[in-house]
Amino acid sequence: MTLIEMKGLRKVFGRNIEAVKNLDLSVEEGEFLVLVGPSGCGKTTTLRMIAGFEEPTAGEIYIQGRLVNDIEPGQRNLGMVFQNLALFPHKTVAENIEFGPRMKKVDPETRLRRVREAAEMVKITHLLDKLPGQCSGGEAQRVALARTLVTDPSVFLLDEPLSSLDAKLRREMRAEIDRLHQRLGKTFVFVTHDQEEAMTLADRIVVMRDGVIEQVGSPLEIYGDPVSHFVADFFGSPSMNLIPGTLSQESGKARFRAPGLTVELPPSFSQAPAGEATLGFRPEHLAVSQNGGIFRGEVRLVEPLGKDTLLYFDRGGERPLIAVVEGTRTFREGDTLGVSVNPDLLYLFGGDGKRIRRGSKGTGIRPA
Amino acid sequence: MTASATETAAGTGAAPARGSRSRGIRIFKWTLLTPLFSLFFFLMPVFLLQLYFSLHSWTIYLSSWWDADYAGFDLFREVLTESRFYWAFARSFLFAGLSTVGCFIIGFGLALLMYRPFRGHSVFYVLFILPMLTVPIVISYTADMLLFRSGPINDIMSFLAGTEIRFTWLANPNFAIFTIIMLEIWNWTPFAFIIMLAGLSSLPAEPVEAARILGASRLRIFWEIQIPLLRPVIFLALILRFLEAMAEFPKTWGLLQGGPGTSTETIPVYLYIVTWRAFNVSKGAAASYLVMLLMIVIILSAIYVLRREKKALDALYEKPAGGGEA
Numbered sequence: 001m002t003l004i005e006m007k008g009l010r011k012v013f014g015r016n017i018e019a020v021k022n023l024d025l026s027v028e029e030g031e032f033l034v035l036v037g038p039s040g041c042g043k044t045t046t047l048r049m050i051a052g053f054e055e056p057t058a059g060e061i062y063i064q065g066r067l068v069n070d071i072e073p074g075q076r077n078l079g080m081v082f083q084n085l086a087l088f089p090h091k092t093v094a095e096n097i098e099f100g101p102r103m104k105k106v107d108p109e110t111r112l113r114r115v116r117e118a119a120e121m122v123k124i125t126h127l128l129d130k131l132p133g134q135c136s137g138g139e140a141q142r143v144a145l146a147r148t149l150v151t152d153p154s155v156f157l158l159d160e161p162l163s164s165l166d167a168k169l170r171r172e173m174r175a176e177i178d179r180l181h182q183r184l185g186k187t188f189v190f191v192t193h194d195q196e197e198a199m200t201l202a203d204r205i206v207v208m209r210d211g212v213i214e215q216v217g218s219p220l221e222i223y224g225d226p227v228s229h230f231v232a233d234f235f236g237s238p239s240m241n242l243i244p245g246t247l248s249q250e251s252g253k254a255r256f257r258a259p260g261l262t263v264e265l266p267p268s269f270s271q272a273p274a275g276e277a278t279l280g281f282r283p284e285h286l287a288v289s290q291n292g293g294i295f296r297g298e299v300r301l302v303e304p305l306g307k308d309t310l311l312y313f314d315r316g317g318e319r320p321l322i323a324v325v326e327g328t329r330t331f332r333e334g335d336t337l338g339v340s341v342n343p344d345l346l347y348l349f350g351g352d353g354k355r356i357r358r359g360s361k362g363t364g365i366r367p368a
Numbered sequence: 369m370t371a372s373a374t375e376t377a378a379g380t381g382a383a384p385a386r387g388s389r390s391r392g393i394r395i396f397k398w399t400l401l402t403p404l405f406s407l408f409f410f411l412m413p414v415f416l417l418q419l420y421f422s423l424h425s426w427t428i429y430l431s432s433w434w435d436a437d438y439a440g441f442d443l444f445r446e447v448l449t450e451s452r453f454y455w456a457f458a459r460s461f462l463f464a465g466l467s468t469v470g471c472f473i474i475g476f477g478l479a480l481l482m483y484r485p486f487r488g489h490s491v492f493y494v495l496f497i498l499p500m501l502t503v504p505i506v507i508s509y510t511a512d513m514l515l516f517r518s519g520p521i522n523d524i525m526s527f528l529a530g531t532e533i534r535f536t537w538l539a540n541p542n543f544a545i546f547t548i549i550m551l552e553i554w555n556w557t558p559f560a561f562i563i564m565l566a567g568l569s570s571l572p573a574e575p576v577e578a579a580r581i582l583g584a585s586r587l588r589i590f591w592e593i594q595i596p597l598l599r600p601v602i603f604l605a606l607i608l609r610f611l612e613a614m615a616e617f618p619k620t621w622g623l624l625q626g627g628p629g630t631s632t633e634t635i636p637v638y639l640y641i642v643t644w645r646a647f648n649v650s651k652g653a654a655a656s657y658l659v660m661l662l663m664i665v666i667i668l669s670a671i672y673v674l675r676r677e678k679k680a681l682d683a684l685y686e687k688p689a690g691g692g693e694a
Contacts (some may be wrong), residue, residue, distance in 0.1 A: 051581060052580075053577055053580075072580070073581040074580055074582065074583035075585065082578060086572070086574030087575070087578075088575055088579070088592075089684035090595060090684055099579070099582055100582035100583060103583040103584045103588065131683070147578075147582070206638075
């Protein structure tokens with residue numbers, strides 16, 4: 001069932017800063033939807049319009065079938081966790097959690113029980129008498145979650161809630177949020193600029209760029225079947241190798257050329273238009289050998305990560321070419337190696353940044 | 369500036385670097401302390417002279433001041449047994465208290481209207497600031513013209529009410545002090561306005577939004593979120609305004625010289641009358657000393673309150689640590 005529906009949503013700030021341009025999106029009940037994109041892409045503005053803090057310049061928002069454009073944030077049955085948590089610094093943790101039910105005029109006994117339940121759910125019962133300032137980052141995060149879930153909202157809106165935490169804590173809280181989503185079975189709309197967060201948490205990812213939706217899909221669809229250069233580049237760490245060059249069609253064979261690199265493309269690309277193009281392949285789809293390969297180069301940097309090792313090849317472009325190899329193999333900086341790629345795992349993007357799809361044989365990799 | 373210079377010097381690890389560093393600190397220390405000491409030595413004779421006068425019985429009718437008779441604490445006793453002195457205190461407290469509250473309420477109200485920018489808000493901003501930039505003596509003479517019995521204020525009120533109103537704003541001994549309080553409020557509301565506007569603008573937006581989405585009404589948000597977070601700013605505005613109002617002289621004097629009778633004789637007016645109307649310089653000095661002691665007590669307690677508020681504020685906004693166990 002569709003829980004939130006946005007139709008032709010548009011937001012203009014000031015005279016001509018268009019943060020969100022004509023956005024259509026629906027959020028299904030119970031799903032974990034992640035809005036992701038670089039800063040300024042309109043993801044936070046979209047979330048704030050759902051919450052009711054920003055009034056849409058045009059378009060409609062429906063929550064549970066009800067038009068909410070003119071409804072106060074407090075009447076939309078939403079919960080929100082803010083980027084800076086926005087705990088009330090002068091109230092204790094218990095008072096913070098109690099605030100929502102108290103505003104909704106829940107009787108004191110039920111209130112107390114619900115505060116305790118919420119605190120137990122995120123394991124902060126020992127903090128109830130403390131002030132937010134006395135909590136650590138992770139604890140404050142849990143308080144913010146408890147304050148939101150105690151009101152039993154139909155949707156949880158989370159605006160980059162993990163961005164202020166350090167890496168280890170962020171992973172922990174990510175797992176915590178995932179657990180909460182599973183346990184509560186509620187709808188979550190999560191905003192982030194971190195592709196890894198999006199990949200690990202989302203049922204469905206909405207990639208935004210310059211106020212428009214670039215692609216919507218499951219994490220594996222987004223990763224395996226990006227619709228554009230932008231999406232391909234944004235997801236994955238290390239990110240996809242993208243080599244600008246030209247595509248030519250010579251006697252029925254598609255050939256991609258870039259400085260120091262010529263690749264015969266598989267026959268499925270024979271319908272691709274000639275001209276400016278970008279060739280992309282994921283670092284983990286590269287094979288490295290002593291000789292042969294589509295490209296030979298000197299290893300400039302070896303980055304062992306334990307399980308895997310990253311090899312950086314300098315090919316004169318803006319970005320190095322990166323290959324992921326097994327950590328058990330040893331390489332030295334300065335080695336000259338050949339790099340080959342499985343032709344089935346190649347991506348091709350046109351001069352406009354859009355994906356050039358294969359002709360006869362479907363699209364790139366399908367999710368396993 | 370010396371710090372950065374010595375840091376680079378310290379990088380080379382040379383011994384002279386350490387010497388120049390301590391010299392830099394010494395220079396910096398004396399740059400700060402010299403004005404303080406000169407001020408102290410400049411002010412000290414004044415205080416000592418005042419003390420001399422307050423302990424000697426001298427009026428301007430007597431000959432050279434250094435020949436005055438030693439009076440011990442007689443003059444202090446004279447001031448402290450004089451009901452006029454206590455009445456002056458009571459009036460000053462009434463004046464400062466009421467005008468502070470008035471300035472604060474109106475100033476905060478205007479700040480609440482103004483802190484979200486709207487079209488043309490800067491025009492209002494300038495208008496609201498203007499009274500503070502008006503010279504107090506100009507206010508008192510203008511008020512004198514506007515408020516006399518058949519003056520424009522009474523005319524306007526008569527016109528609005530439809531009946532003849534001839535209110536005695538200034539000549540009524542029971543009301544005159546309230547007229548001055550109203551002028552003080554008019555004069556200094558901008559001060560409270562500016563401080564509260566700054567306080568409101570510096571409040572983080574997110575707690576208010578969090579309260580909104582949790583279903584709190586505007587009024588609830590105001591009382592439960594905004595007021596508690598503004599508390600230190602509120603105290604600052606109240607304390608500064610109160611201390612200023614305790615010392616108000618130009619409007620009170622320019623308009624009524626403490627009259628009718630002694631009905632507007634506040635502490636500053638009392639001191640002036642004793643010293644420069646009665647030429648009782650020694651008694652004025654003794655009274656001034658007493659006032660100074662009282663003001664020191666008030667200011668110290670104000671500083672104590674402000675420091676406590678500052679500490680509470682720091683504790684509130686102490687950022688939860690990024691790391692640590694969850």
